[in-house]
Amino acid sequence: xxxxxVHAESFIRRYLFSTDHKTIGKQYLLTAFxxxxxxxxxxxxxxxxxxxxxxxxxxxxxxxxxLYQDGVLLPERYLxxxxxxxTVMVFFVISFAxxxxxxxxxxxxxxxARDMAYPVLNMLSYWTAVPACxxxxxxxxxxxxxxxxGWTAYPPLSALPQAVPGSGWGQTxxxxxxxxxxxxxxxxxxxxxxxxxxxxxxxxxxxRMPLTVWTLFISSVLGILAFPALTAAAIMxxxxxxxxxxxxxxxxxxxxxxxxxxxxxxxLLFQHLFWFLGHPEVYILxxxxxxxxxxxxxxxxxxxxxxxxxSIWALLVIGVLxxxxxxxxxxxxxxxPYLGEYFSVATVAITVPFAVLxxxxxxxxxxxxxxxxxxxxxxxxMIAAIGLGGLxxxxxxxxxxxxxxxxxxxxxxxxxxxxxxxxxxxIFAGTYYWFPKMFGRMIDQRLGKIHFxxxxxxVFFAFIAMHFLGLGGVLRRTYDPTAYEYTASxxxxxxxxxxxxxxxxxxxxxxxxxxxxxxxxxxxxEANPWEAATLEWTTPSPAPHLNWRELPSVFRGPYEYRTxxxxxxxxxxxxxxxxxxxxxx
Amino acid sequence: MTTVAMGSSETAAPVAHWQGGVSPFAVSxxxxxxxxxxxxxxxxxxxxxxxYGFVRLASPAWPEQNEVFPMLKIAAMTFVLITSSATMAxxxxxxxxxxxxxxxxxxxxxxxxxxxxxxxxxxxxxxLIAEGARLTHNPWGPAPFAAFFFMITGFHGSHVLIGVxxxxxxxxxxxxxxxxxxxxxxxGLYWHFVDVVWCFIFPLFYLL
Numbered sequence: 001x002x003x004x005x006v007h008a009e010s011f012i013r014r015y016l017f018s019t020d021h022k023t024i025g026k027q028y029l030l031t032a033f034x035x036x037x038x039x040x041x042x043x044x045x046x047x048x049x050x051x052x053x054x055x056x057x058x059x060x061x062x063x064x065x066x067l068y069q070d071g072v073l074l075p076e077r078y079l080x081x082x083x084x085x086x087t088v089m090v091f092f093v094i095s096f097a098x099x100x101x102x103x104x105x106x107x108x109x110x111x112x113a114r115d116m117a118y119p120v121l122n123m124l125s126y127w128t129a130v131p132a133c134x135x136x137x138x139x140x141x142x143x144x145x146x147x148x149x150g151w152t153a154y155p156p157l158s159a160l161p162q163a164v165p166g167s168g169w170g171q172t173x174x175x176x177x178x179x180x181x182x183x184x185x186x187x188x189x190x191x192x193x194x195x196x197x198x199x200x201x202x203x204x205x206x207x208r209m210p211l212t213v214w215t216l217f218i219s220s221v222l223g224i225l226a227f228p229a230l231t232a233a234a235i236m237x238x239x240x241x242x243x244x245x246x247x248x249x250x251x252x253x254x255x256x257x258x259x260x261x262x263x264x265x266x267x268l269l270f271q272h273l274f275w276f277l278g279h280p281e282v283y284i285l286x287x288x289x290x291x292x293x294x295x296x297x298x299x300x301x302x303x304x305x306x307x308x309x310x311s312i313w314a315l316l317v318i319g320v321l322x323x324x325x326x327x328x329x330x331x332x333x334x335x336x337p338y339l340g341e342y343f344s345v346a347t348v349a350i351t352v353p354f355a356v357l358x359x360x361x362x363x364x365x366x367x368x369x370x371x372x373x374x375x376x377x378x379x380x381x382m383i384a385a386i387g388l389g390g391l392x393x394x395x396x397x398x399x400x401x402x403x404x405x406x407x408x409x410x411x412x413x414x415x416x417x418x419x420x421x422x423x424x425x426x427i428f429a430g431t432y433y434w435f436p437k438m439f440g441r442m443i444d445q446r447l448g449k450i451h452f453x454x455x456x457x458x459v460f461f462a463f464i465a466m467h468f469l470g471l472g473g474v475l476r477r478t479y480d481p482t483a484y485e486y487t488a489s490x491x492x493x494x495x496x497x498x499x500x501x502x503x504x505x506x507x508x509x510x511x512x513x514x515x516x517x518x519x520x521x522x523x524x525x526e527a528n529p530w531e532a533a534t535l536e537w538t539t540p541s542p543a544p545h546l547n548w549r550e551l552p553s554v555f556r557g558p559y560e561y562r563t564x565x566x567x568x569x570x571x572x573x574x575x576x577x578x579x580x581x582x583x584x585x
Numbered sequence: 586m587t588t589v590a591m592g593s594s595e596t597a598a599p600v601a602h603w604q605g606g607v608s609p610f611a612v613s614x615x616x617x618x619x620x621x622x623x624x625x626x627x628x629x630x631x632x633x634x635x636x637y638g639f640v641r642l643a644s645p646a647w648p649e650q651n652e653v654f655p656m657l658k659i660a661a662m663t664f665v666l667i668t669s670s671a672t673m674a675x676x677x678x679x680x681x682x683x684x685x686x687x688x689x690x691x692x693x694x695x696x697x698x699x700x701x702x703x704x705x706x707x708x709x710x711x712x713l714i715a716e717g718a719r720l721t722h723n724p725w726g727p728a729p730f731a732a733f734f735f736m737i738t739g740f741h742g743s744h745v746l747i748g749v750x751x752x753x754x755x756x757x758x759x760x761x762x763x764x765x766x767x768x769x770x771x772x773g774l775y776w777h778f779v780d781v782v783w784c785f786i787f788p789l790f791y792l793l
Binding site for chain 2: 117118186189190191193194195197198199224225227228229231232233235236239243244245246247261262263264265266268269272273276
């Protein structure tokens with residue numbers, strides 16, 4: 001009986017309720033793409049509204065009767081679109097793909113484990129995430145529409161069902177969906193941390209792990225430490241909404257001419273709890289993307305990563321600092337200026353470890369023999385995005401300049417660079433890089449390059465331009481950008497921004513076609529098509545059940561590449577050191 | 586140095602080069618995972634308690650706890666719960682020595698302590714509700730006072746309840762001779778955690 005027959009499992013066991021980390025990783029990745037279709041779709045509707053705020057759109061009205069009325073996007077639905085675009089992108093696309101998707105797929109393969117520490121918990125994690133997705137999508141179909149209080153769900157807007165149409169059932173479903181997401185993410189993080197600490201193969205010390213694993217490790221730890229604060233906030237918000245409590249509601253609130261009975265609470269508490277998660281969440285998403293960039297840059301540049309250990313220390317410092325800077329999202333909330341000063345200084349201090357990471361990425365290219373594969377292109381463009389996003393971050397992290405820029409399009413442009421472009425490019429780089437290992441076939445490079453250039457031109461133009469909108473005073477979440485005369489000198493930018501983003505969105509169609517076509521029709525992949533040194537390339541493509549026939553032993557670091565002017569050489573992590581001369585003799 | 590073929594079967598490298606593979610804390614993954622879970626759970630309670638502190642500091646006045654809670658009863662509850670940690674530790678020790686019968690008796694005693702605590706908690710809730718405490722308001726002070734009380738003690742109580750169920754299962758498994766020392770220890774970790782959380786709730790909510 002062949003090994004295939006031994007592992008012959010039913011379709012359901014193999015593809016639906018699988019406990020194999022690789023299948024779960026792919027499930028997360030595909031779910032992320034599926035949710036991405038919604039999130040990108042919503043952003044297209046947002047951009048249509050901003051580019052042509054006064055147009056009559058009977059076709060969209062017919063397609064989405066709940067969102068449009070007489071060819072006009074309803075303002076309250078616009079707020080729902082903005083809210084859900086943010087929520088779904090952050091938690092259900094980027095987090096799914098980068099942390100849960102690549103994390104599940106690559107951690108055991110990178111550290112030489114057969115599976116996660118607790119595979120059943122891993123499966124449970126995915127199947128907790130699925131109902132969370134369903135709740136989020138379903139919230140568009142309840143009376144009064146999806147949540148409309150912004151992805152930050154600030155009370156009192158989110159706490160009072162009568163405050164805004166989306167604060168009814170939509171907000172409740174949003175909270176329940178987030179609760180399930182947090183449960184799922186926590187289960188995943190428990191597995192990641194335990195697996196990385198306890199299941200490394202012989203010879204795989206912490207300082208021989210690829211940087212992708214390091215970043216996923218730090219992300220998981222941050223998730224474990226930060227998400228409980230949001231859980232607490234979500235529970236209290238649910239109680240405020242449905243239990244009549246006043247955790248976040250001060251006395252004297254008036255809605256619709258009626259004074260509410262709530263008293264004694266403070267909405268500021270929610271902001272603290274939310275951003276105690278919210279800020280580390282940015283790093284939870286950005287760090288794995290940077291980790292992937294390091295791996296990709298080393299493989300396609302044929303050079304060892306510059307400053308491997310300093311990168312790890314920088315990552316650890318970023319992890320610590322990310323937990324103590326949440327207040328920089330609240331400079332305008334009326335906090336004590338001394339506290340704001342502290343949060344400013346701590347925030348700007350993050351620049352130092354981040355610059356170390358960026359410089360190490362750039363220095364890794366020194367004397368490199370760059371192979372411009374799509375994965376490499378995305379990794380290189382990501383370095384640019386880190387730089388641009390980081391520069392904007394300096395303006396926003398400094399309290400005095402943030403006072404002016406807060407809640408403006410400058411913020412929108414900034415965070416779309418950091419948790420939009422950096423993370424999305426991380427997802428793409430990882431997908432192009434690991435595609436052969438995932439599906440046993442090569443992904444088409446030409447389509448990949450089209451995808452890269454169209455995406456890059458679109459997003460870099462659009463998000464740089466948004467910074468100028470913000471400097472001109474345009475506020476985020478504005479339904480009608482022409483409403484204020486004083487912004488007229490910059491709002492013309494909305495049309496080119498929309499067109500640039502439509503181009504980027506169209507590029508994703510190319511990507512998806514390429515992805516699915518290559519999955520079934522691509523050229524068969526060898527075990528190690530990139531001549532990469534890390535462990536996942538020592539097993540056939542696609543990686544078999546339980547990953548290796550015999551677990552590999554590790555003898556060296558992950559980045560032993562070398563260009564000596566003649567040939568690109570590398571040593572896989574499993575290659576033993578050459579024995580001393582006397583042994584050989 | 587040029588490309589080295591993969592899987593080249595040269596002489597195996599000296600073992601002295603082996604650096605990893607040993608878990609840094611020398612614990613099983615089950616125990617490690619429970620520890621990490623307890624960290625996140627502890628932070629959930631920390632979130633609640635910090636919120637409580639935030640709202641209390643922002644409130645102009647706060648009720649005198651002595652006048653609201655029967656402190657002697659709360660102290661007795663605390664005593665019972667902390668004692669149950671001692672019986673739990675005895676059970677873990679016995680289970681590691683494979684003295685399963687003794688372990689079972691002490692796990693059952695621990696569960697009994699948890700049940701007593703829950704019973705006292707339930708009567709305390711009933712008394713306060715009879716005196717007019719609600720999620721929305723209360724007769725003693727700012728509305729969030731009772732809301733925080735019900736939420737924090739409710740969450741802690743549900744943790745105790747889960748612990749009692751867990752311990753019952755462990756006791757049954759010990760009775761059938763199927764529980765391992767590590768299984769008892771992991772359940773014990775959870776139980777000690779529930780205790781430690783109370784050690785924060787008790788002073789922060791009832792005493793300060």
